Amino acid sequence: MDFEFTEEQKMIRQSARDYAQRELIKDVLERDAKSEYPAHHIKALAELGFMGMLVDTRYDGGGMDTVSYVLAMEEISKVDASVSVIMSVNNSLVCYGIETFGTEDQKERFLKPLARGEKIGAYLLSEPDAGSDATSQKTMALDKGDYYLVNGTKNWITSGNTASTYVLIAQTHPEKRHKGINAFIVDRHSPGISLGLHEDKMGMRSSDTHSVMFTDVKVPKENRLGEDGSGFKFAMKTLEGGRIGIAAQALGIASGAYERALKYAKERKAFGTEIINHQAVAFKLAEMHTRIEAARFFCLKAAWLKDQKQPFGTTSAMAKYYAAETAMYVTTEAVQIHGGYGYVKEYHVERLMREAKLTQIYEGTSEIQQIIISRAIMND
Ligand SMILES: Cc1cc2nc3c(=O)[nH]c(=O)nc-3n(C[C@H](O)[C@H](O)[C@H](O)COP(=O)(O)OP(=O)(O)OC[C@H]3O[C@@H](n4cnc5c(N)ncnc54)[C@H](O)[C@@H]3O)c2cc1C
Numbered sequence: 500m501d502f503e504f505t506e507e508q509k510m511i512r513q514s515a516r517d518y519a520q521r522e523l524i525k526d527v528l529e530r531d532a533k534s535e536y537p538a539h540h541i542k543a544l545a546e547l548g549f550m551g552m553l554v555d556t557r558y559d560g561g562g563m564d565t566v567s568y569v570l571a572m573e574e575i576s577k578v579d580a581s582v583s584v585i586m587s588v589n590n591s592l593v594c595y596g597i598e599t600f601g602t603e604d605q606k607e608r609f610l611k612p613l614a615r616g617e618k619i620g621a622y623l624l625s626e627p628d629a630g631s632d633a634t635s636q637k638t639m640a641l642d643k644g645d646y647y648l649v650n651g652t653k654n655w656i657t658s659g660n661t662a663s664t665y666v667l668i669a670q671t672h673p674e675k676r677h678k679g680i681n682a683f684i685v686d687r688h689s690p691g692i693s694l695g696l697h698e699d700k701m702g703m704r705s706s707d708t709h710s711v712m713f714t715d716v717k718v719p720k721e722n723r724l725g726e727d728g729s730g731f732k733f734a735m736k737t738l739e740g741g742r743i744g745i746a747a748q749a750l751g752i753a754s755g756a757y758e759r760a761l762k763y764a765k766e767r768k769a770f771g772t773e774i775i776n777h778q779a780v781a782f783k784l785a786e787m788h789t790r791i792e793a794a795r796f797f798c799l800k801a802a803w804l805k806d807q808k809q810p811f812g813t814t815s816a817m818a819k820y821y822a823a824e825t826a827m828y829v830t831t832e833a834v835q836i837h838g839g840y841g842y843v844k845e846y847h848v849e850r851l852m853r854e855a856k857l858t859q860i861y862e863g864t865s866e867i868q869q870i871i872i873s874r875a876i877m878n879d
Contacts, residue, residue, distance in 0.1 A: 504566070511567040514547060515574035523578040530581065530705035531850055534697065536661055537582050537705050544575075545616020549586055554594050558606050560614035565740075565802035569747040573798075576751025577758070580854040581705035583751065587744035588657050589613060593620030593666050596737040597684065600725040609664055609684050621662035621687070622741075623653040623711060624734055630655075631867050633668075633734060634677040638713065640669035647671070647683065647723070649691075649716040655861070659709030660694055663687050667718075668734050671727070680730035684722045691716035702853030739812040741862050742819040743805065746798045749822035749858035753794065756826075756833035756851040757787045763846070764836055780836060787829045794822040813875040819858075820868035826855035 504512070523540060530537055544550055552568050554560020568590065576583040597610045612618040629635040638651025649669055653659075665685040672679025685692075695710030725733055761784055764775035774780045797818035804811035830852035834841035841848050859865045 512570035515571040550616030551614025554614040572747035573751040577755035592622040746818035749826035760833040823858040
């Protein structure tokens with residue numbers, strides 16, 4: 500056991516912290532209010548190497564480990580989870596998927612610009628009738644010889660408009676059910692792709708979320724990822740890693756809310772003393788702090804297992820489940836500690852509470868994580 504971070508990991512955390520506390524904080528409230536895409540921040544994070552952190556340096560990535568990724572995700576999410584979700588999808592779903600399952604040619608053409616952050620990726624799995632039940636894919640990708648013909652609708656797609664590169668999951672052989680699913684790399688500007696309206700979300704409002712419609716879109720055969728029929732495995736494997744990113748995001752949201760609540764409790768006076776001196780408030784903070792520490796250990800353990808190339812799927816499900824529940828609990832208590840001031844935008848905790856809610860829903864709801872964990876213990 501070693502609970503110390505390396506010098507490199509500490510440097511990466513500091514660099515993410517500096518950027519978040521100095522730059523992201525400046526316009527986070529305004530972007531949340533206007534649902535404004537954080538283009539200049541994504542460019543700056545790309546320059547810091549944060550859009551392709553985990554990608555091998557051979558493919559222009561940062562060559563960093565997953566522990567560093569968790570540390571960076573936590574720091575960015577403390578201030579702005581709209582930015583960290585764009586970072587997370589690009590890193591742990593799109594880049595990881597192409598690097599792990601792609602051919603050398605696909606890595607050369609698609610991974611390199613994504614790893615440099617010059618292009619942004621989106622991950623298209625969910626459909627109007629296929630969310631938790633991802634096997635029920637209705638989007639069809641029919642084999643037409645040297646290309647696939649894609650028809651169907653994906654929804655809730657993070658970076659649906661701003662991405663240049665889509666990683667699409669679709670059904671090729673419906674009779675084979677989940678064994679007939681494929682994953683593809685698709686140019687977002689291919690003829691036949693159209694977008695639904697920008698979703699007006701509760702939280703993470705400055706990330707762009709769209710439905711994406713495919714009408715007779717031709718995807719070259721060489722853009723399929725992996726063997727024919729391996730798309731469901733692709734989706735499950737990428738989501739295993741993706742959950743570490745969302746767990747770290749939830750951890751960051753919780754830490755951000757906790758830090759604000761602690762500061763406020765030391766300043767705000769009621770009944771002649773700072774409210775932290777009221778045991779009910781101090782115990783709330785003690786509970787918040789304890790749960791955050793536990794969530795942090797979970798995230799780091801999942802990341803460490805992945806870095807050691809050991810199985811990490813159940814641990815990443817536990818990390819995502821626990822961190823998301825912690826984020827919801829901690830942000831709700833942070834609003835409570837702020838009293839009326841917690842209910843207005845200026846103090847940030849209501850925004851963090853809205854952001855926390857999404858971590859219980861996407862990349863597998865809390866209930867789906869419980870299913871993954873319970874199946875694993877049944878087989879123990
Ligand atoms: C803002 C946002 C961004 C997103 N970004 C992306 C993205 O970039 N790419 C992408 O592909 N998807 C994305 N998603 C989709 C997200 O992953 C799904 O919303 C999520 O997986 C849940 O699916 P659903 O909404 O269809 O809910 P459903 O699957 O219909 O679930 C509804 C409820 O039923 C529960 N439930 C379902 N099945 C079971 C079961 N077997 N046992 C117990 N409870 C169950 C669920 O836990 C949930 O509480 C995003 C969603 C949002 C809201």
